[in-house]
Amino acid sequence: MKALFHQVFDYNYHSNKQLISTFADLEVVPEKSVELFNHILNAHHIWNARILEQHSEFGVWQEHEPRAWEEIHYDNQRNSFEIITNTDFWEQRIKYEDSEGSHFTRSLQDILFHIINHSTHHRGQILMDLRANGIEPPEQDYIYYKR
Structure with a gap:
């Protein structure tokens, strides 16, 4: 499981880096793409914070300056890799409060899978917008x- 999560988080990191690079080459990045990319970064940060039982620094739809994207993305990846590397119990239950104040409990593996799936979903929307x-x-x- 550890190797699989390392692999898919590598893919996630690579894919987001591609978008950051693509955005940097554009004179104007479409507004919807900016909104969705910020959301990807924020959600990843929020889920890492929940797993680590820390306070999130970002809101779900908070906007960041494009020059901050790479650092936020790197921090998200570093924190996720640390979580994965230091985990042996994938069924560990994580208690969290969502952005609307409701309380839930999910397994660590489900949350990690959600981070990847959520990012992929919104990257698809960004590609359509581009x-x-x-x-x-x-x-x-x-x-x-993988090629």
């Missing part, structure tokens, strides 16, 4: 990453 704005996005499929 295409709708006449911008050819980078290839983001996992199989291409």
Whole structure:
């Protein structure tokens, strides 16, 4: 399980880095893409904080300056890798409060899977938004990453 999570978080890191690079090359990044990318970064941060029983520094839809994206993304990855590396009990129950104040408990493996799935979902929306704005996005499929 540890190797699998390291692998998919590597893919997630690579994919987000591609988008940061693509955005840096654009004169204007479409507004929806900016909103969704900030959300990806924030959600990853929030889930790491929940797992680590820390207070989140970011709101779900908080906006960051594009120059901060790389550092936030790196910190998210570093924290997730630390969680994965130091975990042997994947069924560990994590108690958390969602953004609306409801309380839940989920397994660590489910939360880690959710982080990846959530990021992939919103990256797909970003790719659609880029295409709708006449911008050819980078290839983001996992199989291409593995080539």
